[in-house]
Amino acid sequence: MKKIQQNLKVILLGGLGEVGRNMMLLDWQGKILICDMGFRMPEEDMPGIDYIVPNASYLKGKEKNILGVVFTHGHYDHIGAIPYLIEKIWHPGLEFFASPLTRGIILRRQDDFPNLPKLNIAEVKDGSKVRLGPFKIEFFRQNHNIPDNLGLFIETPIGNILHTSDFKFDPAPVNDKPTNFQKLQSFGKRRILLLLSDSTGAEETNHSLSEKTIEKNLEEIFQYAPGRIIAATFASLINRIQQIISLSEKYDRKVCVEGYSMKANVEISKILGYIKSKKGTFIKAKEIGNYPESKITVLCTGAQGEGSAILMRIASKEHPYIRLKKGDSVILSSSVIPGNERTVQMLKDDILRHGVRVFHYKMMDIHAGGHAQKEELKEMIKIMSPRFFLPIHGQYSMLVAHSELAQEMGIPEKNIIVAENGQIINLSQKKIFVEKKTAPSNYVMVDGLGIGDVGEVVLRDRQMLARDGMFVIVAVIDKTTGKVKGSPDIISRGFVYLRESKELLRDTRRKVIEIIHHATGSGGAVNWSYVKDEIRNKIGQFLFSKTQRRPMILPVVIEV
Template sequence: MLRVVPLGGFEEVGRNMMILEYVPPGKQEADRLIIDMGLRFPEEDTPGIDFIIPNASYLKGKERTIRGIFITHGHYDHMGAIPYLAGPLRNPPIFATPLARGMILKRQEDFPHTPKLEIHTIDKRDRRPIRLGPFSVEPFHVNHNIPDSIGLAIGTPLGTVVHSCDFKFDFKPIGDEPADLQRIAEIGSRGILALLSDSTGVEHAGHSISESVIFENLDPIFREAPGRVIMSTFASLIGRQQQAFLLAEKYGRKVALEGYSMKANVEIAQGLGYLKIPKGMMMPIEDAERLDPKRTVILCTGAQGESNAALMRIANREHRVIRIREDDTMIFSSSIVPGNERSVQYLKDALARQGARIFHYKTLDIHASGHAYAEDLKLMLSLVKPKFLIPIHGQYSMLKAHAELGQSMGIPREYTAVGYNGAIIEFNRERIQVRDEQIQAQYVFVDGLGVGDVREVVLRDRQMMAQDGMFVIVAIVDRREGRVRGEPDVISRGFVYLRESGPLLAEARKRVKMLVEQSGKMKPVNWTYVRDNIREDLGKFFFQKTQRRPMVLPVIIEV
């Protein structure tokens, strides 16, 4: 029996991690492979959270059954959780292509107290399979928006399972080779039991845009820019960065990098030969303010409106060197990640007010998705010819749409399985099903040095404070008489402005004194009950008067 157990990446975009299990006949214990170990970035409903990672509690006690971890490419949503999860899983061997390996090791430098990783380099040109227990794994080259991305053909005693990785088919990529369609077709000709295929782009008709089209559209922007070109994109978009260097060379410009993650990725990619940068083209960021604007390109992070990223600091005039000028050309060469729309719009407005001319993906094709569109997904199905289809990577509606696409290509409905995080998708040579039971796969939050110590109740408290504020009332109570001494003190944060809310606060103090003195007549006094009673009473009172629900924190000090 084979099982696919997604711990993340289903019903969401990001946090990709899944387990492939093989259970031999007559045995209970499985052999396991892990594919990817990614994180997800926080959104507006997760205040104060740094990252969200998969819940690996299902693997507790099963560590010795993990044969290996395969990382399909160097994006954080596929490898960013390694520092948090590899150690607790007793450091299984990790397999990654050179660029992904370099990025993993660079990230690991930020976690000096974690155990040293056992990481092996995958040479995707070597067709010899990697054998791990009952599994034999053959990587094959695909296109994505980062070089060195691979799909996996995983041989098992029941048949071959193909994992597509995040992929697209780009026949004219920049800084990469076209996907190896011949190799994929050769794998498909052997007979494929199941295809696990990327669903993120399924709702887009046609084929995804080639990076060569992006290059053609960026060219006139660089050529006609009256001053500096400031281009912001994802730090891991190595191919797009290569285009910036090529165009800078073509039009006699030098390039300054800004953003820690971008500098690190460029250094790794250049060292491994994935980025070709002419000698003398790079310059320090200080020179970008002094050099002739017509000879300057600034390549930076922050296109998603991140508060601490380079571009936001430039827009807010907080950058230590760069100030926006009226002849600057600003290129947002990335799409907007859902949830970031407001911060990106603020960023564009701030730059426009300072005179920059702005280009983005809605005005011109200057960003291409790294994910296969509907026709690309059909091509993958035609090449692989699987018996079963398991859509992966995307919101539930995307997974469902991909299953329906597979059915339109001739795969019977009962041979498609739409899963979810925590599902157990079970199959053999004859049938496939999503079992009724599920495992724990809820979010694990990383907040500072804490991993998993922020639970839903803490997040709800943060959300409540962010929405309606906090109201603290401190009452000093005479233990013998059961009366409040003086007037209760009030602290309000994000609820009401104290100087303009005298009547409301006076009534709140009056209610607290009344509730304390009513309870003080009963001996012994249950002060926990009194605090809960004050919290409930003031909560109702404030909602009645303001239609807001602040977090009410009563403090009673006995003297």
């Protein structure tokens, strides 16, 4: 008789040991609940890659067992992978659950992918309850830096699980209500078997900044700015966008919203009532010249130094209507995502060359992260008092720091799992452990319309081309004699400038002829694959000895 699985499986396909790509599965006896489907941005050594998404191979053949997908909030590290993974999990009748703003952002983005299945997204709010097979989910409001952020209280056959979502405890949030501690305490009283908690701020001391503090500091800039204010932030930071709009109205400034994603999110948020503005506040970029410079605010994307974003186009004089000039103030209202430090520094330098003032979060508190820091995380653990603890959402060092906080709060080390993506965590009422078997969790890279077709080999080739260039050798061989006709052609891209390397090219041609004649000299049938390998290897060694560089060598042999 087949043994029935009595453990709940918790599998994180992303979000562990990294910031972004959040996706979690809960699997009870083959019935699967998915939480979030996010992407992350590529690393600097991933040329041409647009995004990295979770690997959904574990779900292959199990599509009909997927009960539904729940989303915590509308940031792309939690919803961005939907268009790239939806066909891998799709079955007719698959249900999705999201708050109004999250739903609006998902559906707006799906418009860019008209060939994908239409999503049936049910709207949920603070207090909504949903039953999906063995899982009963209650959604509850959590403060973050986007409205409509929901944590999850999940009743399962073995006990209660609480997923905090990204969160912070903010006593004075903007555009939101303060944390409902009464509600959190009521969950804690219902005995939490497993707490899954956001770790992004686990290495930061004390308490996260309140949005009210940010507003006060932003107001100082608005009060004294002599000319235009150009405020750059993430398109998904709806609360910050609202602050900038409100301050612009207070100081009698018109607001020009620039950037595709920024415009789309502002439009959705206005329809849903999350962004409020007076009539006549918004103007188009081409109308900026009709108003005094002291009456203009430009709200745009690009605080991370992204090449295609609006702020970079303004800084590099490529924007059709906006040129930076002395008297302008540029606000970078976001912290720097790890890995973007160099591009942000270059952006700041470019802006400052225009004689413009730049305000950023290291100068004054004009950005607050949306993530709880040490004191808040300890408070959450204290309120929930869980039997088992699993830190999620963060680099490995953040997960470890969070696990140490949990031990400080009295959770035994054996009841804490610091997991890696793809590990299958087994949970019962009495114990928690990691299976030897793992789910595939390697990077799936998105490049243009291709999803997963750029693997490690292609990426390595791109890195090699970016580092040392390529060297193409074209040799024409006489079929009857096996001798090289004329001189081999050489094409170099990103390796050496041909006109200035004539001696190197002459020696390379001589070497190619030698290699081919040696390989074909015995007469009889010639293995041209072997000849190409010989050219690739020996010319590679030769060029390295002369230049200390290793270009990608592509030999082309043509028989005539």
